[in-house]
Amino acid sequence: MNKKEIIKTLDIASFVSAVIATLLVLIFQFTGEYMVMKASIVMYAACFLLLVTLLSFKVHSVFSKKEKVDGEDDSNEQTSKKKATAIVLLVLASIAFIFTCVLLVLY
Helix, strand or coil: CCCHHHHHHHHHHHHHHHHHHHHHHHHHHHHHHHHHHHHHHHHHHHHHHHHHHHHHHHHHHHHHCCCCCCHHHHHHHHHHHHHHHHHHHHHHHHHHHHHHHHHHHHH
């Protein structure tokens, strides 16, 4: 498998785990079973972990690209925006993953 196929597989897995977790939360609302809620928190943690992995790949690809030096300020501004956005999204996903893991331990 090449890098593109791995990223696509991780993306699909993240989406599926988020959908399953949301369905488990809806089931918990009607049944009130403890194990259903615990399983949904685990699925959300898996979803955020996969999201952190995907965003880590994105940050790596943004910072590893060799930019052409043409003296264009517009491309440098776009590149710096991409880098800042990638880092902010990675940090937010990491915080969500940590929060979900703490919630899993406490619940």
